Amino acid sequence: GQQLNQSPQSMFIQEGEDVSMNCTSSSIFNTWLWYKQDPGEGPVLLIALYKAGELTSNGRLTAQFGITRKDSFLNISASIPSDVGIYFCAGQLAGSARQLTFGSGTQLTVLP
Amino acid sequence: NAGVTQTPKFQVLKTGQSMTLQCAQDMNHEYMSWYRQDPGMGLRLIHYSVGAGITDQGEVPNGYNVSRSTTEDFPLRLLSAAPSQTSVYFCASSRGEGGYTFGSGTRLTVV
Numbered sequence: 001g002q003q004l005n006q007s008p009q010s011m012f013i014q015e016g017e018d019v020s021m022n023c024t025s026s027s028i029f030n031t032w033l034w035y036k037q038d039p040g041e042g043p044v045l046l047i048a049l050y051k052a053g054e055l056t057s058n059g060r061l062t063a064q065f066g067i068t069r070k071d072s073f074l075n076i077s078a079s080i081p082s083d084v085g086i087y088f089c090a091g092q093l094a095g096s097a098r099q100l101t102f103g104s105g106t107q108l109t110v111l112p
Numbered sequence: 113n114a115g116v117t118q119t120p121k122f123q124v125l126k127t128g129q130s131m132t133l134q135c136a137q138d139m140n141h142e143y144m145s146w147y148r149q150d151p152g153m154g155l156r157l158i159h160y161s162v163g164a165g166i167t168d169q170g171e172v173p174n175g176y177n178v179s180r181s182t183t184e185d186f187p188l189r190l191l192s193a194a195p196s197q198t199s200v201y202f203c204a205s206s207r208g209e210g211g212y213t214f215g216s217g218t219r220l221t222v223v
Contacts, residue, residue, distance in 0.1 A: 042216050043214050
């Protein structure tokens, strides 16, 4: 199946630091999505991107849809303890009946 | 507004047993999907549906069946459970545009 390469796999940062993570693929995606998963819960949508080059913010989160349509990044500014969790990128391929392909996730730990 | 409801939350099965994981959404979403999540592998698509009466296979469909008789419900059936099916299962729904809303998951152990 299609693969999304998400990096880094894990990050340990100090509270207040900025964070960046990204996803790349050899395939072209029509939509990029970023989800966060807390322990014992399902993923929750953070940001959705629909156009190449699009830059979208949601509070301290900013994500971009790569111009080649094969990559996306997520930035978190001024991290706080509740940012801890697993962050997933997901993409929708053209003709995929709107189904999602997920990256393997970035485990974020925020140290006080 | 309950969103996506999955039952049960936890289940232990013996090898060879069958069971059905329930999923219901109250948002009138056309699209529904089942994923399994294994450590370090993200979420992988099992089966999906683009509307009542229409289902199709995802990336890892073997050993699972689905049906979509109503817009609201999308049950996942394990035909003969195997230890390799030990996983966390998520149901999700979408109106088509934008992302999917996920349920809180079913944690399944097959012994």
